Amino acid sequence: MAVTPGPDVGTDLSSPLIMNRRTFITAGSASLGALTLGSTAAVADSTGRFVVDRTSLRTESDLEIVHELEPVDLLVVRATADRLDRSGAAYAPDRQLAVDRYRPTAVAGLESSAPARDLTDFQWDKRDQGVPEAHEITRGEGTRVAIIDSGIAADHPDLDGQVDLDLSRNFAPDEYGVGEPYGGTHGTHVAGIVAATDDGSGVVGSAPGADLVDLRVFGAALESRDRGDLPPAYWRETYMGDVMAAIVYAAEIGCDVANLSLGWTWEMRMDGWGKFWGTVHQRVGRYARRQGMVHTHASGNWGESLQFNRDETDSSETAGGLTTSATGPVGFDPETGTYDEPPHSPSTYTTHGVGAIDLAAPGGKGGEFTHDNVLNAIALPQFDDDGTYLGADYGHAWFAGTSMAAPQVAGAAALVASANPRYNANQVANALTRTAEIPEEYDRKYYGRGYLDTLAAVRD
Known part of the structure; x- marks a missing residue:
């Protein structure tokens, strides 16, 4: 396996990744590497x-x-x-939806006892989106964002105090609860992109003033998948019914935004159930919008066009949702803030298509150069042989995928809603799409209405 070192801090990155329970690992002294995490859902x-x-x-x-x-x-x-x-x-x-195409590219790490430090210089995504400037207007105060995913580590240092555990719910087919990464680290990374704290250490989210709600839909698998030297992945299947129930619940409790980094596709129109499932998606999506909730979706990571695929349905067809493709830089240098290619350049893995994509947003390039991917919080769950949850190892990692792009839009939506408390869901979504632009040198099929501009949307 290729090893992509993180920032040079004078330590030996050839050591294996070692983390103890509740150990806080900092990127910089322990880079967890570049992972391309696909949220494509294989359906059966x-x-x-x-x-x-x-x-x-x-x-x-x-x-x-x-x-x-x-x-x-x-x-x-x-x-x-x-x-x-x-x-x-x-x-x-x-x-049944099963997380598919978890495609790692590289990893480097070591045991760390160093204190947490400010990692925002590595967050090209927030810099590119003008998030620090947007925070001079609002940090997302007064808004609520549901993370419909694998679970959030509520006491990760970068998410401490951010998760409303009273409103959080488990929709997964297991008996575990909420506020922990029972289904793996994916949900914690997504949650951090939306609302990691801005306390001067670790990473920052787009809307650190927002409240998060953990709506877990992916179950916990007690045995990690064999992924070589990479950190373990714990998750089991979910069902489309679980996901739809989570969306409805999020709207019922007054969430301003729900993020679903769960891109899926299946041959619904060919299996005889297409009309019924179309009705389900229409009812749920429209109810969410009527309740004032914007819902953001990952388009998927299989690199194909949805534009001419008439036999399959996908996550872009939930009524009223904002489906997001991914972009990322090439050659990002965290010391100078420069790139060889800009952050708005399309990622090769991103699913795309005119009429299927609403917005493009930073999701990471997905190559072996760590810094071109999206840095945020992670939490790796630990279970004993009897299935008892033992806690989690906390840290930071660079991931890439449309799973990372969708929460950029969710965080931006929370900022817009906070800055404009009288806006309904359509007005929030319109502010995001109205201020987005398609880069002149690139094809519209990757962008929909355009490349997300968080600062412009907040100022709009």
């Missing part, structure tokens, strides 16, 4: 789980209800197809 039919139009049911008495999406007249149930057919119910099998 579930067994025994269905999403049902509640208005079509004559009785619910013999159904096991998993989630009740009351505002949109939907249920997620365990039942048999025969039972639902006899009742005349309108339904579709729930769809």
Whole structure:
């Protein structure tokens, strides 16, 4: 495996990555490397789980209800197809989503006892977006952002006090709770991009004044996937019904924004359930917007166009959502702040397509040069052989993916909502798209309405 060193701090980066429980690892003395984390969801039919139009049911008495999406007249149930057919119910099998294409590129690390230090010089994404200047106007105070993901490490030093645990919920098919990275580090990294604290150490998020809500949809796998020298990854499948329930709940509790770094695609139109699932996505997406909630989506990391793919559906089709492609620099130098190629240049892995993408945002280039990816907080869960959660190892890492681009938009939306408390969801989204521009030298298919300009949107 190629090793990409982090910043030179006079230490031996050839050592293996060693982290103890609750150890705080700082990037700089322990670079966790460049990981390309794909959020593409491979979809398969579930067994025994269905999403049902509640208005079509004559009785619910013999159904096991998993989630009740009351505002949109939907249920997620365990039942048999025969039972639902006899009742005349309108339904579709729930769809299982499995995180796919977790594509690491490089890692370098070592054990560290050094105190945390300011890492914002490495955050080209925040510098490019004018986030420090935007914070002179607002830090996102008074807003609430749901992170629908693998779980947030609420007591990571960069997220301490940022997560509302009372409102947080577990929608995953397991018995673990919230406020910990039970499903792996992905959700913590995403949460940090949105709202990591600006306390002078570690990293900063776009909207550090916002409150986060941990809505975990990916379950915990007690055994790490074998990924060689890379940090372990813990997650299990989720279901589309879990994701839809989390969106509805986020809207019900008054979230201003929900981020879903969960790009998915499947041949829904070909399997006979397309019309029903289309209705589900329309109801949920429109309800969220009516409640005043912007929802941001990762487009996926498989590098293909969604524009002409008429046989499949994807995460861009949830009504009212902002689907985000990824960009990143080449040759970023944190000491000088210069690049060989600008941060708005498209990433090769990003899914794209006119009509499918709403905005482009910094997600990292995805190559082996660490600094061209997105630096933020991570937390690696630990379990014993009996499945007891033992805590997490905290640190920072460079990731790349549309999973990192979507929360840039979510954080910007929180800033706009904070600066304009009377705005509804459409007005917040319009401010983001109105101030975005397509770079002259690049193709519109990568950008939708344009490249996110956080500072311009806040000033708009």
